[in-house]
Amino acid sequence: MKKLITILPIFLAVFSGKAQTFIQAYQDRANLVSQTNITTNLQDFSNLGIKTTGSVKNANALTWIKNKYISYGYSASQIVEDPFTFGSTSSKNLVITKTGTVYPNKYVIICGHFDSIYGPGVNDNGSGTSIILEAARILRNVPTEYSIKFIHFSGEEQGLRGSSHYVNEVAYQNGTRVLDIKLVFNLDQVGGVMGNNNNTVYCDQDQAGPTGNNAASAAVTQQLRNCTVLYSPLQTAVDPAEDTDYIPFERKGEVITGFFERIRSSYPHSSNDTFANTDPVYIYKIGKATVGALQHFAVATAANSIALRSKEPVSERSIESVSLYPNPAKDTINIELPAEVKDFSFEITDLSGKSLLKRNNETKINVSEIAAGAYIGIIKADGQTAVRKVLIER
Numbered sequence: 001m002k003k004l005i006t007i008l009p010i011f012l013a014v015f016s017g018k019a020q021t022f023i024q025a026y027q028d029r030a031n032l033v034s035q036t037n038i039t040t041n042l043q044d045f046s047n048l049g050i051k052t053t054g055s056v057k058n059a060n061a062l063t064w065i066k067n068k069y070i071s072y073g074y075s076a077s078q079i080v081e082d083p084f085t086f087g088s089t090s091s092k093n094l095v096i097t098k099t100g101t102v103y104p105n106k107y108v109i110i111c112g113h114f115d116s117i118y119g120p121g122v123n124d125n126g127s128g129t130s131i132i133l134e135a136a137r138i139l140r141n142v143p144t145e146y147s148i149k150f151i152h153f154s155g156e157e158q159g160l161r162g163s164s165h166y167v168n169e170v171a172y173q174n175g176t177r178v179l180d181i182k183l184v185f186n187l188d189q190v191g192g193v194m195g196n197n198n199n200t201v202y203c204d205q206d207q208a209g210p211t212g213n214n215a216a217s218a219a220v221t222q223q224l225r226n227c228t229v230l231y232s233p234l235q236t237a238v239d240p241a242e243d244t245d246y247i248p249f250e251r252k253g254e255v256i257t258g259f260f261e262r263i264r265s266s267y268p269h270s271s272n273d274t275f276a277n278t279d280p281v282y283i284y285k286i287g288k289a290t291v292g293a294l295q296h297f298a299v300a301t302a303a304n305s306i307a308l309r310s311k312e313p314v315s316e317r318s319i320e321s322v323s324l325y326p327n328p329a330k331d332t333i334n335i336e337l338p339a340e341v342k343d344f345s346f347e348i349t350d351l352s353g354k355s356l357l358k359r360n361n362e363t364k365i366n367v368s369e370i371a372a373g374a375y376i377g378i379i380k381a382d383g384q385t386a387v388r389k390v391l392i393e394r
Contacts, residue, residue, distance in 0.1 A: 024304055025300070026296065027231055029292075030295075031288070032138045032291075033291055036320060036385065037133075039280045039387045042275055043275055043351065045121075046122045048060055050118065051116045053089060053115045054089035062154070065152050074136070084165035084169070091115070091154040091155055094151070095166075097149050098149075106180045106181075107146065107148070108147070108294065110185045111185070112186060113129075115157050115158075117157045117269060120273060122277070123190075123265050124189045127278065128188050131287045135290055135291050142301060143300065145299035163248045181254050182255070185256075185293070186258035188259075189265070191261065191283055192265065192282035193267070194327075200263075201286055202239035202259065203224045203228065203238055204246070205240060206240075210253050213254065221238065221257045223293070223296060231291070232289035259289070276373065319337070323336040328392065331367065332365065333364075334363060343361060344380060346358070346365060346377065348365075349378065353376075376389065
């Protein structure tokens, strides 16, 4: 997590003749980001507990992430556990490599940390973790000219320990650069707070440290802003790069950029950094921006063959468009489904999975008997499931 934010003038992204061109295939893949997957991953991440570096729960979180990649179809040869120690503490980073078709030995790194302190760390940084997982799932079979490394760092909260190890012991060995890095794209604390007007994301730009990489960082950060507007509904602003996992790379002169929430939550580094206090819809939107930008940075194929590459049936993508409103709700929740969905069920559970309410084929749900709090809404239709966070206020 970044420890300090410096207030700078905010400039909206300006498009000119040098801006990226919209690519329909990139949008199609960005549209495959699943709100259900984001919400479910955040809940699972929360259930893993406080992931202090070196703890059993931290190791369990790494195993959970690794199993996600295996379920997506990544092979054992693509998945590397990268151990490191500091003092008496031992932990591991997780590194997954997808090989490029033209520049297999030049890497776009997308990264974020999975360790937490004092709480489950759902915003800081289950949010970034869930997005990286979605990007890896969607792009696994999409050809990219540059190789991509999906890296999940541990030890961030103890002083960038995992990323510092990776830079100094893996990317650089005995001071010599052995990993050809095109750029580093970091996601940290992008969870927002439900109920805020989360319509803008910070794009991090290198404005300090070694100055030789600042201009290149400014260029890729502008590209990140452009991609965000092209492939997601979010607006952008510039934030100076600060204390998170791209900094050890930046200190070596590498080119960096990243995402960080615009309206900063006060919950990280506390027991309140929970699923209840995040905005999964904001994370979903940043996920779309991430998939769009990662394709741009790694130069994904523009061939529009997404239907052939996706394993998901059209009906699953259709039910993913379900909307629950108002959210937060007081007495009533409305369900808005695609017109072709006629037969469905709706269930509200608490965060432990206990069922509190079940209804069939009702689009207006009375929730007046449910106590204020955060819950899970589960919609099922045609053998498919969509999951949403539900917030009830009194």
